Amino acid sequence: MSLFPTQMRPLPYRKPTEGRDYWVIDDALSDPMAVRERCLARTDWEYGFPTTGEVWPGMRTMPALELDELGAIEAQVRQATGAKKLWVGETEAGQKLNHNCVQVVGAVEGAVKPHTDSLNLCRYAAVLYLNPAVPDSCGTSFFRQRMPNGQLGGNMVAPPHRNLVDALGNRFVMPNAFVEDVRVAHRFNRLLVYKANIVHSASAYWGLEDMASKRMTAVFFWMA
DSSP: OBOOTTOOOOOOOOOOOBTTTEEEESSOSSSHHHHHHHHHTOOOOEEOBTTSSOSSBSEEESOSSOHHHHHHHHHHHHHHHOOSOOBOOOOTTOOOOOTTEEEEEOTTTOOOOOBOOOTTTOSEEEEEEOOTTSOGGGSEEEEEEBOTTSOBOOOBOOTTOOSHHHHHTBSOOOTTSEEEEEEEOOOTTOEEEEETTBOEEESOOOOOSOGGGSEEEEEEEEBO
16 A cells, blocks of 8 residues: 555546435434534533544534434435335444434534545444534535546445445545535434445535534444
8 A cells, every 4th residue: 555645546436316326305303402402511522633532523522413313314214215214233343333422523623535435344424414504514524535636536435345445545645536526415403324335525514612503413334
């Protein structure tokens, strides 16, 4: 695997298309404000960057949703995607992704970081927007490669690769190695579901000192 930060393999490309690669479900929760208020009242947060040396930003805790709320979300995801069954992936060593996790990230805590989710643990991922005061621009974006010669490349991890680092052949790429392709706007109580092998990131973060002002989301990761 190369360590030279301008080298990366080209990825396959498919234009992210609603209904095939991602699904937008508005009014996902029956009482989203109750969920938000419950999350704001939590005191059991883990802290990431810049409070600690963790690479992930802001603060997070689990679970975001209670079992009945999660069940209602999963029913909508199955209906949208056509998946007959959803479950949380786990390695033989017990490793899992932070499924049903609420994240609170302010404008100076997070940055746009194009990535994919591990195909060993996740086929579908989803983000549920839980702050009614965050602007449209703080949704989720899908990205494609920008090669060193300026040519646009691909956007998805395909077998036999299971994560973006393996697919690119490099852990270190230039800061402008990806360019935004499609953006889905932030909407309170919107659930965005997408295939986990497509390069994606939060479009932007929001809010300063007050936790209630920051971008609050719940994230989910399913095998299917």
